[in-house]
Amino acid sequence: MSAAVDMVQFNADIVTMMPEIVLGCGAMLLLLLGVFAGDKHSRAVTVGCVILLLVTAVLVVGGPDARTLAFGGTVVVDGFSRFTKLLVLAGSAIAMLMSLDYLRDEKLTRFEYPLLVSLATLGMMLMISANDLIVLYVGLELQSLALYVLASFARDNARSTEAGLKYFVLGALSSGMLLYGASLLYGFTGTTTFEGIAAALTRDGAGVGVKLGAAFVLAGLAFKISAVPFHMWTPDVYEGAPTPVTAFFAAAPKIAAMSLIARFIFGALGPAEGVWLQIIAPVAVASMVWGALAAIGQTNIKRLMAYSSISHMGYALTGFVAGSQEGVYGVLVYLVIYLAMTVGTFVCILLMRRNGEAVENVSDLAGLSDRDPTTAYLLAILMFSLIGIPPLAGFFGKWYVFLALIHSAAEHPWMYTVAIVGLITSVIGAYYYLNIVRVMFFDKPAAKFEKPLGLVNSALLGASGAFVIGSVVVLAPLIDAASAAAKSLFP
Amino acid sequence: MILATVAFYVFATGLIAAALLVVSARNPVHSVLYLILAFFNAAALFVLLGAEFLAMVLVVVYVGAVAVLFLFVVMMLDIDFAELRQGFMQYAPMGVIIAIVFLFELAAVGGAWVLTPAITAVENPTPAGITNTEALGHILYTKYVLVFQAAGMVLLVAMIGAIVLTLRHREGVKRQSASVQIGRKRSEAVELRKVRPGEGL
DSSP: OOSSOOHHHHHHHHHHTHHHHHHHHHHHHHHHHHHHHOGGGHHHHHHHHHHHHHHHHHHHHTSOSSOEEETTTTEEEOHHHHHHHHHHHHHHHHHHHHHHHHHHHTTOOOTHHHHHHHHHHHHHHHHHHBOBHHHHHHHHHHHHHHHHHHHTOSTTSHHHHHHHHHHHHHHHHHHHHHHHHHHHHHHHHSOOBHHHHHHHHHHHOOOHHHHHHHHHHHHHHHHHTTOTTSOTHHHHHHHHSOHHHHHHHHHHHHHHHHHHHHHIIIIISTTOHHHHHHHHHHHHHHHHHHHHHHTTTOOBHHHHHHHHHHHHHHHHHHHHHHTSHHHHHHHHHHHHHHHHHHHHHHHHHHHOEETTEEOOBGGGGTTHHHHOHHHHHHHHHHHHHHHTOTTSHHHHHHHHHHHHHHHHTTTOTTHHHHHHHHHHHHHHHHHHHHHHHHHHHHSOOOOOOSSOOOHHHHHHHHHHHHHHHTHHHHHHHHHHHHHHHHHHHOO | OHHHHHHHHHHHHHHHHHHHHHHHOSSHHHHHHHHHHHHHHHHHHHHHHTOHHHHHHIIIIIIIIIIHHHHHHHHHSOOOHHHHHTTGGGGHHHHHHHHHHHHHHHHHHHHHHHHOGGGGSOOOOSOTTSOHHHHHHHHHTTTTHHHHHHHHHHHHHHHHHHHHHHOOOOTTOOOOOHHHHHTOOHHHHOOOOOOOTTOOO
16 A cells, blocks of 8 residues: 555545535534533524535435445445435434424423434434445444434433433344454455455355354344344334434434345345345344234334334335345335335324323324314324325335335245235234224224424424325336436446 | 563563452552553553554553543442452352463464464565554545544544433532633622731631
8 A cells, every 4th residue: 555645536535425524514513503502592403403414415416426436445325325315314304303392392402412313314324325344333333322312312201211221232232243243244255345245255155154244244234123033122212212213213214224234235245145135034024024913912102103113124125035126126115105104103193292291002092083183184094004005105115115026036936925924914014003093083082182283293294194195196206216226226 | 682582571571460460459459550550561562563553552542541440430439349359269260260261272372373384474464664553544544534533423422422311400509610700800809807916807
């Protein structure tokens, strides 16, 4: 290596990673603002963070079209990363906006909240752009550490602190597994970059060491998307964390981890399809089945949404099982739709307040159709969409992943089984979603909720409802974008 | 060359002696001080191996931060070490077993070293002509600068997290305010009283 640094290349690298750099520096500036202005101005910090995310999104859109490697090939920017980064930024910005009223009502208004969300977003963007095991790990830790703190943000609430502690301990365990796997991969292939690992696999084939390493890394990543059997933390953390934080957990980090899985299995493990397929396929099936079965007995709506997110991650993973460009494209469409549905559902959960505190049981929704018909109908539509009833958005999500699976099944007949399991679990899952609709429309009305939704949350619920209902129209441009993004993952 | 050998034995003896004293000293403060001595000897051994960066890190991180932290903990916390030490001997057999395992592992490593000379010729990753600190700097601030900075962000998040979860502003705590202190006038701070001989105020 020469002592003189190639400054031209270095500057180009910095330009490539400009969105991340701007986000990191902006978050630090807003941190200073928050520290000096105090908690009284936390609304200003929140607005600043939303604007910062918007600026970052503009920079992401303006990024390079072609696949661009930077910093010695450790990070990559392409159409796929652009698509998922925009999705993550949208999820984070929505999570900040959603939380404003809730944090005020719970007297949790602190300027650190939007900053931790922003820094977690920075970690997610690094995860999405990771093309190297080191970047993968650092991005993942940056994200996770901020999420642990957010989970216990209501620090005087025992359930919230318990959620944070549980998430932290189990998250540390999963990080340990991931690191162990990464060290095995490095040891057996001699490189940390995804291209290098792929090249080594093509050259030497996948030995036991590489298989073990890949299994451990995928186990660590499966923890982050709460796929079965690494899902144990999810219900407790979702229940204990403040509701807007739960909404954030359910969307953006899942999207980032899914795109990281995509890049890892198709980038690094691309030449060894059999290795990752025999891990991802059982995980996907188990998530679909357990997510549908375990949710049946839940009475707490946040726990129920936890199991719902487990099963949805299972459905999304089936797109990877298909192993084709079409499958990845199905996953991307699924993630967009999942984000929209999650936002709407959690806004409705935020509405559930009585006597100055949040109520979280499904039974508390009883008779909502009498008291607040608009919200009740919108929530019912969201539930139908979560089941996957056409022509609502949720149907198209499942349609595209299962279609890709069926197409791939021409070569691998066992994939029909996965698709059939998916269909059966969708029917089982319909029970608990429909149960919520039944409670809202046919049960004896419970007491009124304290107050209607604020302006921002009403707008978010309206947008989510409009997206779900009008998916036939809005999906067309989205499908083109997702298709182009998926194509860039398969050069 | 003879000088390097002498230095090696001096530091190695120092290291082992200090390590023995860490576990055998009665006073825990002395233990921590011996630990610092052990760290310094280990750092000197690294310098002899030509790994001066590791030596510096050992001194800065372990002596500068970790050992001082130990010292604080030992001195600030009211721990009854006599009680902790009770029943020490009942753990001794376990300790002996672990020591034997370590000895065998050490023998295995040493045996491999002797039997297969090929692995002793490990490639030196430091490019010729520059020190290893410089070589690390060359890749840390170019290829890995993004990860390096991201690691800094991880630490920032850890700091924010610690403050968010633990800092409570208590009422009625006197705080220092430099502007108030500087803005004080003589009339507010000093009062002149006439004191008669033989009487107090």
